[in-house]
Amino acid sequence: MKTSFITLLALVAGLAVNAQPNQIMSTNKTETATFGGGCFWCMEAVFERLPGVISVTSGFAGGKVENPTYHQVCEGTTGHAEVTQIVFDPARISFDKLLSVFWQAHDPTTLNRQGADEGTQYRSIILYHDEKQRLLAEKSKLAAKDDFRSPIVTEIVPFKKFYPAEDYHQGYYDANSNAGYCQVVIAPKLEKLEHKKVIQPTPQTK
Numbered sequence: 001m002k003t004s005f006i007t008l009l010a011l012v013a014g015l016a017v018n019a020q021p022n023q024i025m026s027t028n029k030t031e032t033a034t035f036g037g038g039c040f041w042c043m044e045a046v047f048e049r050l051p052g053v054i055s056v057t058s059g060f061a062g063g064k065v066e067n068p069t070y071h072q073v074c075e076g077t078t079g080h081a082e083v084t085q086i087v088f089d090p091a092r093i094s095f096d097k098l099l100s101v102f103w104q105a106h107d108p109t110t111l112n113r114q115g116a117d118e119g120t121q122y123r124s125i126i127l128y129h130d131e132k133q134r135l136l137a138e139k140s141k142l143a144a145k146d147d148f149r150s151p152i153v154t155e156i157v158p159f160k161k162f163y164p165a166e167d168y169h170q171g172y173y174d175a176n177s178n179a180g181y182c183q184v185v186i187a188p189k190l191e192k193l194e195h196k197k198v199i200q201p202t203p204q205t206k
Contacts, residue, residue, distance in 0.1 A: 038114025
């Protein structure tokens with residue numbers, strides 16, 4: 001009797017062990033969002049402070065030139081926007097939540113400009129990765145218009161290709177928080193969003 005019971009326990013344990021990898025795989029699913037809302041240093045600092053966001057990469061998208069450099073994009077001739085590509089865990093944070101933060105993290109009513117940063121590379125843009133994201137983005141944009149006095153000019157376009165920016169742009173705020181631009185532009189934005197409980201005070205990315 002004892003032997004049969006032990007055998008049964010071993011069988012159950014074996015089934016549990018075999019089931020674990022599938023359970024882990026199901027919780028490791030990630031999705032990607034690509035947003036542009038002015039300087040990517042600002043947007044990167046905001047989105048990396050959201051629980052559920054795994055990584056945020058600053059780069060360029062929406063243009064026609066292959067492998068553009070930062071200086072080329074700054075000239076405004078490549079068609080690219082400065083964007084952040086966000087890899088997130090949909091079980092912990094939804095695309096809708098990311099969109100909500102997107103609208104709060106910049107001014108989507110100023111065409112090709114955010115504050116003193118001017119040029120098409122600073123335009124407000126959502127690059128959707130699938131039809132579901134497109135529909136959610138359109139719905140979110142429609143709902144967000146009530147929060148602004150001027151019309152929203154944010155582009156909603158299909159994602160095609162993303163080019164990571166040079167290494168020194170990655171994690172820029174966290175590495176240069178005492179720099180003038182970070183102190184004058186980024187820090188106040190983070191403080192405002194933190195005060196509103198939109199973001200955490202420190203990066204949540206791995």
